Amino acid sequence: MAAADGSLLTEAVAEGRGEYRARTRRKLLILGGLSLALCFSFAVDLAWGPARYGLDQVVLALFNPDAVSAQVRTVVWDIRMPVAVMAIVVGAALSVAGAQMQTILANPLASPFTLGISAAASFGAALGIVTTVPLIPVAAGLIVPVNAFVMALLATLFIHFVSQMRGVTVQTVVLLGIALVFTFNALLAFVQYLASEQALSQVVFWTMGSLTKATWPKIWITLAVLLMALPLFARNAWALTAIRLGEDKAASFGVNVRYIRLETMLIISLLASVPVSFVGTIGFVGLVGPHIARMILGEDQRFFLPGSVLAGALLLSVTSIVSKSIIPGVVFPIGIITALVGVPFFISLILSNVRRSW
């Protein structure tokens, strides 16, 4: 006990500070690396398709559109760009939603997919496709995404309010989420059973999740929600990290745990439901994205938050490339590919890094 008598080991003491700064720099480098990888993946996503272009042509089309042919310009800007951007925005939004769900519910299994929010959205969408009855009055063209959004929002708020009840543990919340998944899947099956053949195929396609539904208005709305959410999470970065040490510990650090949980859950409800309502069920990104970020950056939210954004965006961007590379000329629904790409990668990460996985 060096300081019991007031003395300090000054030389040895400097090590901790230096090591902390070095580790911070390393994390910034990792974030930089992830950003570069995302840029590369985005460019490849724009380059690949039935007509394959070189990366140099894509870069030229992006920064000097007049230098490329009208065909390249149209394919890159009008056909592939909305899908490529939507992949990044949706991946980021779902991953951040999952990250903060895992943080405030203190559970590694929490994500929009596992807690039934995606299933609720699917049911809402199916209801819109099959019955064409809007849950809130909207224009005919918006019935499907709005119904999906309303159901997803209701599911998220339900989970939130149950989690606030006295005596409810985090395990209860996750079990409840699983119950929601089964409930909405059953309801979905019920609606599908009643549907006409044409409506049924639409429902099945919707629930598979596809980025080909991307349009610029949908991208702007999702991006706006993401850009509204990130600064709010960033402002609470220390508090959210502290919550991972336990409610009592966080409160003893001066964190208003109840308020932060409420605020975070309300933001998550938008962040999780908006993308799902536009692109359908895309599983695993909300679960795997944050885990990848956690494993390579730890849970200090100053790095974990941007890490989750980049990991989710990268994951979905790579998946978007894979979805059109399996059979030339065929774009598979991305929801199918996310699991096929994400899960093996995830398992290999977990097994190689067990200690830091949760």
Place this chain on the structure above:
Amino acid sequence: MVSLQLRDLGASYGKKLTIAAVSTPEFHSGEIVAVIGPNAAGKSTLFKRIAGLLNGPGEVSLSHTSKGKKAISYMPQDTSANAVLTVYESILLARKQGSRWSVDDADLRFIDQVMAALNIKPIAFRDLGALSGGQRQLVSIAQTLVREPDVMLMDEPTSALDLHRQVEVLSFMQAQARQKGMIVLIAIHDLNQALRFADKVLLIADGKMQACGSPLEVINADMLRRVYGVDARIEKCSRQFDHVIVDGVAA
């Protein structure tokens, strides 16, 4: 100079009052107050009430709080954590709250000092999940110390430590209380450590304060029989510290 007094303090979970009418004399800077009592007596509840984490009647009167300091810092009994954070990050977290992301060198320097003092520098960059129970307690003590409070509430801080570490940590806390003018309340089951390190002892049982005074005023054969149900006596060890010798369970 800081002084702390509890006046008719109670705490409630929901509508049920779990501790009631705790009134103490004034505690002063530099004092160690041992809070003792049987299991489920209300010690942790009392700490949470003092720290402001629980509501209830009565008043926690704290005078002469130094400017800019965190007045009361509470170390919970449960130190388990599965967060993917290093020890260093978790201690920094205790010092850095608020919305500013950048970390000052002064904060890191202070954390280094506290970690060196508690001999936990070798585990500075280990993950929290990889620590033993004793190491977690030491990290938790560091988290409480870096907040530089006027009053520290430590809920069974030494329960997972070996004997040597217990004596070391309690001596360290005693020195810290004297040097920094803190009031340190320690909930503790080991009455021998209470006799040795505490300036005052607060006895709580069945949610009520039974006694508060000097260690020997509170810890005596009569109280040990009445509250703990054991036949015991107080004797001095070779270094003249008072010790409880338990003869057996009271008939």
